[in-house]
Amino acid sequence: KPVSVPIKDRHVFITGGSSGIGLALAHKAVSEGARVSLLARSLNKLEEAQKSIRLAYGVDVAIFAADVRDYEAVQRAVEDAGSIDVLVVNQGIFVPQALEKQELDEVKFMIDVNLMGSFNVIKAALPFMKDRKDRRPASIALMSSQSGQVGVYGYSAYSASKFGLRGLAESLQQEVISDNIHVTVIYPPDTETPGLEEEKKIRPELTNILAGSGAVLKAEEVAGKTLDGIKSGTFSVTFNIEGYLLAFATAGASPQRSFLMAFLEVVLAGISRLAALFFLWSFYRTIKKWHVKPN
Numbered sequence: 001k002p003v004s005v006p007i008k009d010r011h012v013f014i015t016g017g018s019s020g021i022g023l024a025l026a027h028k029a030v031s032e033g034a035r036v037s038l039l040a041r042s043l044n045k046l047e048e049a050q051k052s053i054r055l056a057y058g059v060d061v062a063i064f065a066a067d068v069r070d071y072e073a074v075q076r077a078v079e080d081a082g083s084i085d086v087l088v089v090n091q092g093i094f095v096p097q098a099l100e101k102q103e104l105d106e107v108k109f110m111i112d113v114n115l116m117g118s119f120n121v122i123k124a125a126l127p128f129m130k131d132r133k134d135r136r137p138a139s140i141a142l143m144s145s146q147s148g149q150v151g152v153y154g155y156s157a158y159s160a161s162k163f164g165l166r167g168l169a170e171s172l173q174q175e176v177i178s179d180n181i182h183v184t185v186i187y188p189p190d191t192e193t194p195g196l197e198e199e200k201k202i203r204p205e206l207t208n209i210l211a212g213s214g215a216v217l218k219a220e221e222v223a224g225k226t227l228d229g230i231k232s233g234t235f236s237v238t239f240n241i242e243g244y245l246l247a248f249a250t251a252g253a254s255p256q257r258s259f260l261m262a263f264l265e266v267v268l269a270g271i272s273r274l275a276a277l278f279f280l281w282s283f284y285r286t287i288k289k290w291h292v293k294p295n
């Protein structure tokens with residue numbers, strides 16, 4: 001059934017809110033009248049973010065310096081922040097590399113921050129969300145990636161962390177629906193952020209060719225669609241034509257509250273699987289060619 005999650009005058013808590021997509025989302029939420037809190041590791045970056053929002057809207061956001069890998073630190077932040085209406089679990093790191101060349105420390109880093117960190121944040125915040133004063137619909141949004149819908153060369157650890165969020169989200173939605181909490185998973189393609197700038201410096205060539213073929217979105221576009229998805233309680237939020245095809249090809253057993261989208265998922269299942277197979281065929285052709293050429 002359709003639902004509407006109000007934003008105005010409500011508390012939006014954003015992890016990874018000091019940069020990129022999270023920061024753009026903070027700006028959007030403040031501009032729509034939300035009370036916003038940001039959590040990230042670096043206090044410096046948080047203060048910069050706070051300043052940019054103050055300059056734009058004359059509004060102060062609360063900031064919390066904590067590492068999502070540290071459960072106690074996250075708990076303290078959430079306690080200080082007060083009851084949460086919209087939780088956006090957006091922190092994330094990406095260090096692309098073929099598994100054979102990647103240190104296990106790096107693999108663990110990505111799983112710990114992207115996946116385990118999300119468990120920490122949600123587990124810490126849930127009691128406060130259930131306890132919220134108004135009983136209006138609330139939201140937990142998780143920032144996945146197109147890498148959470150399809151594996152790509154160089155993203156084994158990143159992809160695993162992002163696919164993991166979907167399983168977490170599907171189960172969680174059944175656990176919190178009776179508390180009028182609605183779960184959203186966001187699957188953006190490459191997006192212009194400081195994080196992507198860093199990633200591009202170290203991307204393996206094949207990852208670049210395969211993942212870098214599509215258009216790059218602006219953080220503001222991703223933030224806008226994300227907030228719309230949260231407000232409408234949409235379970236899967238996608239972007240651009242590849243994103244829609246991927247959503248149809250991987251609809252699986254995810255919840256769907258739009259009758260139109262459910263209808264399209266059923267009708268387009270076969271053809272989107274065909275499109276996915278075509279994409280994969282061209283991926284494998286590229287990989288084969290790349291290995292043949294002298295490097």
Ligand SMILES: NC(=O)C1=CN([C@@H]2O[C@H](COP(=O)(O)OP(=O)(O)OC[C@H]3O[C@@H](n4cnc5c(N)ncnc54)[C@H](OP(=O)(O)O)[C@@H]3O)[C@@H](O)[C@H]2O)C=CC1
Pocket residue numbers: 015016017018019020021022039040041042043045066067068069090091092093094113117143144145146187188189190191192193194195196
């Ligand atoms: N940009 C892109 O192309 C895409 C990004 N995404 C996803 O979107 C999300 C945001 O990405 P983007 O805006 O590009 O990233 P940025 O690198 O620009 O920002 C990441 C944010 O997360 C925070 N963060 C990182 N590690 C931790 C940690 N251990 N504990 C708490 N906070 C942390 C950072 O602050 P600090 O370093 O101070 O902790 C920062 O605020 C990520 O989950 C990413 O996987 C998905 C698809 C595409």
Ligand SMILES: CCCCCCCCCCCCCCCC(=O)[C@@H](N)CO
Pocket residue numbers: 094096145146147150152158188189190191196199210211214242245246249272273275276277279
């Ligand atoms: C019907 C099937 C269509 C198939 C389309 C295939 C397109 C695949 C592109 C995947 C690109 C992954 C981008 C990840 C962005 C991200 O998270 C990074 N910036 C961080 O690493």
